[in-house]
Amino acid sequence: MHPHAGTGGIEAAAASFDAIVDRYAEAGGQPGLVYGVVRHGTLVHVGSRGERRAGGPAPDAHTVFRIASMTKSFTAATVLMLRDEGRLRLDDEVARHVPEVAALRPPTDDAPPLTVRTLLTMTAGLPTDDPWGDRQQDLPDDEFAELLRGGLSFAWTPGTAYEYSNTGYALLGRVIAAAAGEPYADVVTRRLLAPLGLRSTVFEAGDVPEDRLAQGYRATPDGDWEEVPFAGHGAYASMGGLFSTVADLATWVGGFTSAYPPRDGDDHHLGSGSDGSDGGGAGGRHPVSRSGRREQQQPHRAMAPLTIWRSLAGPPVVRGQAYGYGLVVEHDPAHGDVVGHGGGYPGFGSHMRWHPASGIGVVALGNATYAPAARLTAQLIDHLLATSPAWRAAGRSGPVPVPSAADRAMASATLAARDDVEALLARWDDALAARLLAPNVDLDEPLSRRRATIERIVADVGPLEPEPGAPRSASPAHLSWWLCGPGGRVRVEIRLTPQVPPQVQTLAVTAVRWPPADVRALADELAAALAEPDPAWPAGWILDDAEPADEVRRSLRVAAAWTGASRVAAVTAGDGESHATFQLDPRAPRRTPLLLTVSWEPGTRRLTALTFIPAPPGP
Numbered sequence: 001m002h003p004h005a006g007t008g009g010i011e012a013a014a015a016s017f018d019a020i021v022d023r024y025a026e027a028g029g030q031p032g033l034v035y036g037v038v039r040h041g042t043l044v045h046v047g048s049r050g051e052r053r054a055g056g057p058a059p060d061a062h063t064v065f066r067i068a069s070m071t072k073s074f075t076a077a078t079v080l081m082l083r084d085e086g087r088l089r090l091d092d093e094v095a096r097h098v099p100e101v102a103a104l105r106p107p108t109d110d111a112p113p114l115t116v117r118t119l120l121t122m123t124a125g126l127p128t129d130d131p132w133g134d135r136q137q138d139l140p141d142d143e144f145a146e147l148l149r150g151g152l153s154f155a156w157t158p159g160t161a162y163e164y165s166n167t168g169y170a171l172l173g174r175v176i177a178a179a180a181g182e183p184y185a186d187v188v189t190r191r192l193l194a195p196l197g198l199r200s201t202v203f204e205a206g207d208v209p210e211d212r213l214a215q216g217y218r219a220t221p222d223g224d225w226e227e228v229p230f231a232g233h234g235a236y237a238s239m240g241g242l243f244s245t246v247a248d249l250a251t252w253v254g255g256f257t258s259a260y261p262p263r264d265g266d267d268h269h270l271g272s273g274s275d276g277s278d279g280g281g282a283g284g285r286h287p288v289s290r291s292g293r294r295e296q297q298q299p300h301r302a303m304a305p306l307t308i309w310r311s312l313a314g315p316p317v318v319r320g321q322a323y324g325y326g327l328v329v330e331h332d333p334a335h336g337d338v339v340g341h342g343g344g345y346p347g348f349g350s351h352m353r354w355h356p357a358s359g360i361g362v363v364a365l366g367n368a369t370y371a372p373a374a375r376l377t378a379q380l381i382d383h384l385l386a387t388s389p390a391w392r393a394a395g396r397s398g399p400v401p402v403p404s405a406a407d408r409a410m411a412s413a414t415l416a417a418r419d420d421v422e423a424l425l426a427r428w429d430d431a432l433a434a435r436l437l438a439p440n441v442d443l444d445e446p447l448s449r450r451r452a453t454i455e456r457i458v459a460d461v462g463p464l465e466p467e468p469g470a471p472r473s474a475s476p477a478h479l480s481w482w483l484c485g486p487g488g489r490v491r492v493e494i495r496l497t498p499q500v501p502p503q504v505q506t507l508a509v510t511a512v513r514w515p516p517a518d519v520r521a522l523a524d525e526l527a528a529a530l531a532e533p534d535p536a537w538p539a540g541w542i543l544d545d546a547e548p549a550d551e552v553r554r555s556l557r558v559a560a561a562w563t564g565a566s567r568v569a570a571v572t573a574g575d576g577e578s579h580a581t582f583q584l585d586p587r588a589p590r591r592t593p594l595l596l597t598v599s600w601e602p603g604t605r606r607l608t609a610l611t612f613i614p615a616p617p618g619p
Contacts, residue, residue: 016387017047017380024376025049030349030366031217031225034059035376036246037384038354038361041254043247052367053215054225061247064200064208065365066216066230067350068134068343071242072169073252073296076120076326078176078188080292087179090117094171097178100148101171107409111157116175118158119168120325121301126165127155127410127477132497132505133166134345135440137231137241144170144235151500155410155477162301162323163475166239167498169326173238184238195287196251201244203237205230213243216347218369221449228347228369240345246363253354253361255286256327256339259293260356296325297339297356306330309613316614335385340377344370346444353377360384369444410476413502417494418471418479421507425454425464425483425492438503450507457511461487477502482570488513489571513576518605523568523582523596526556530584531565533557542606552610559612562592569593577602583615 017035025033032050036043043061052059059065082088088097094114095102101114106125118124139147155163173184180187185203193201205213217225233241244252266285286293299322308317320331330338340353340361349371354361362380364373420436423429428451441447458464464483471481480493488511495506514520522538529535535556537543543552566584572595574580579599586593593615599608 017045017383020379020383021047021049021376024379030368030371032059032214033364033366033371033373033376034061034063034065034246035362035364035380036061036250037380038250038253038257038363040257040359041251043250046246052213054227059214059365059367061250062200062212062245063214063365064202064212064243064245065214065350065367066205066240066343066345066348067242067244067249067365068240068345068348069166070244070249070341070343070350070352071238071240072326073341074188074192074242074326075169075172075176075238076296076324077288077293078192079116079120079172080296080325081191081288082176082179084289084292088116088175090115090120092116094119094175097175098148098171100145103149104152106158107154108157112159114158114171116172119165119172119175122162122164122168122323123159123301124165124168124171125154125156125158125160126152126163126167126498127475127496127502128164129166129498129505130164130344130495131346131444132438132440132503133170133236133239135231135438135443136166136170136234136236138234139236141174141235144174147499152498153410153413153477153496153500153502154498155475162303165498166236169239170236173235176238185233185241192287195285196255198244198248198251201242201248201252203233203241203243205243208243214348214365214367216345216367216369218347218444221453225368231346240343246365249352249363250361253352253363255288256293256297257354257356257359257361258286259290259297260359262290262294297327297329297337298324299329299331300324303328307616338381340374342374349373351377353381355381355385358385408476410496410502411473414473414477414479414494414496417496417502417504418481418492421492421494421504422464422466422483425458425490425509428455436504437507438497438499438505440505441507454509457490457509458485461485461490461511461513464490488576512571512573515571515574515576515580519580519598519600520568520571522598523580523584526596527566527568527582527584529556530560530563533560535560540605543610555610555612559594559596562612562614563594564588564591566591566594573597579609 021035032052034048037045046061048058048060050058052063083090092115094116114124152167176187177184202208216228218228220226301323303321303323306319306321322329327339327341332338335355336357338353338355340351343350346369348367350365351373352361352363362377364376366373417436420432424432424436433447462485464485467482467484471479473479477496480491483490483492491510491512493506493508494504496502497505522541525538563584563586565587567587569583569585572581572583581595581597584594584596594612595615597611600606601608
């Protein structure tokens with residue numbers, strides 16, 4: 001018997017998922033979704049909402065979705081399999097397997113060479129390349145080689161910082177092909193997928209029967225869904241090229257949970273293929289050793305902690321985060337380690353998450369661009385663990401990289417791109433847009449639509465001028481800043497590609513319109529009132545019955561304890577008609593900034609909601 005045999009009442013717990021899934025589905029993040037609950041590789045509960053394609057049936061456990069960056073876990077597992085066979089070492093220089101890498105020039109003379117390990121752990125120094133990298137999926141191998149010979153931009157000196165990179169995992173695909181002596185996709189399919197019986201996990205949409213294939217969609221400005229064409233197979237497949245099903249992914253997740261605890265004896269995998277068969281490999285040996293699967297789930301490089309605020313009245317949940325090999329490891333103070341990875345791609349969004357100590361996991365697949373499936377899997381697994389205390393386990397936990405002078409080249413390019421973006425906002429120029437913006441920007445949202453949106457924002461808010469204060473940055477290749485006009489504020493965010501020279505791959509322009517004068521006065525009055533332990537309710541404002549008065553008074557008292565006397569520092573969100581969010585900065589040191597959000601009935605002094613939460617740090 002498997003050391004974790006039994007479902008432990010998980011079916012009963014899963015039966016209470018409906019409310020969670022309904023709330024998620026009603027938010028409208030995708031036309032269709034399917035989710036599954038896994039226990040030790042066995043799919044014990046499946047649910048779905050919506051349509052796998054317009055006018056079609058709901059998706060099920062055997063419906064095939066593109067899983068995008070979840071592919072990275074398969075790529076990393078293949079690297080470990082080849083490592084165990086002696087075909088490569090994790091500390092091999094990448095140039096040993098991919099000669100074009102020898103032409104790359106890191107930002108400092110003292111930089112170490114790129115190794116297989118730095119690619120696996122996202123510490124090669126390459127800048128984040130979402131969403132540009134997604135559009136390289138079908139890049140031919142010879143064009144990828146030419147890209148490498150032309151050089152790559154570095155955000156960091158290799159080995160000094162974590163930064164997520166699709167290009168790094170594309171390089172791992174070439175490492176695998178060189179070490180194994182056959183194409184990457186053939187290695188993964190023959191050596192990994194086939195032994196596990198994952199017959200519905202494939203690299204080409206054309207390999208899936210049409211009635212089982214989910215169509216990908218993206219939202220349009222008028223609230224409709226439009227189809228996103230499937231990209232073909234190419235050099236970037238190793239970072240996001242796989243298609244799969246909930247049933248196949250249950251087996252894949254089971255391979256990781258079955259690696260615990262360490263033990264003697266043979267290693268037999270569980271589960272069945274997503275075509276409903278026994279998978280052809282049921283009971284066979286997993287191609288990756290148990291120790292290798294545990295190694296893949298270890299926290300090899302720290303990431304920024306994740307802070308989750310469920311309400312201001314209680315403390316936040318702070319989870320340590322780290323990157324393993326193609327997997328993210330979160331440490332929850334109540335439940336211990338939770339492992340998983342997501343996939344965001346034009347037309348699709350997916351996530352898998354599991355709890356090694358209990359052997360339970362969840363998988364969710366959606367058919368819209370970057371559908372936020374991670375939010376659903378987090379809620380589902382938290383619910384399972386919270387309702388079944390016996391499954392809880394103690395665990396481990398554990399800096400955020402600081403830019404250095406060595407990263408000035410990329411930062412300079414980002415600052416130059418900021419100037420070009422501001423020129424584009426002031427007066428759209430097709431020639432400037434063509435030079436500045438990577439091709440994926442138009443593919444993700446047509447430039448004609450972007451131009452219309454920007455011109456509408458500038459007409460409503462502008463003319464725009466830079467606000468005082470330093471821009472914010474999560475990386476030398478990333479920048480966000482504010483512009484200001486008579487009608488409000490505009491937040492601009494950009495991220496550059498890893499090419500030489502880099503282009504803008506992310507361009508987000510968000511308008512915040514000024515609220516009415518009486519709403520701004522209300523925010524000023526509330527900020528001042530927080531000086532008192534029991535703040536008085538502002539005169540002349542009525543709170544809608546939907547928000548109990550005692551609940552609001554309690555929020556005011558908690559806000560006063562957190563922040564004390566404060567001032568309105570900025571308006572950070574709002575449509576100028578029915579809702580607005582204000583940042584309240586404390587007047588005393590070592591107190592916590594807050595975000596105050598108020599909603600009101602237009603043209604009245606009747607509030608429909610009022611909330612305080614701590615202002616998030618970072619860019």
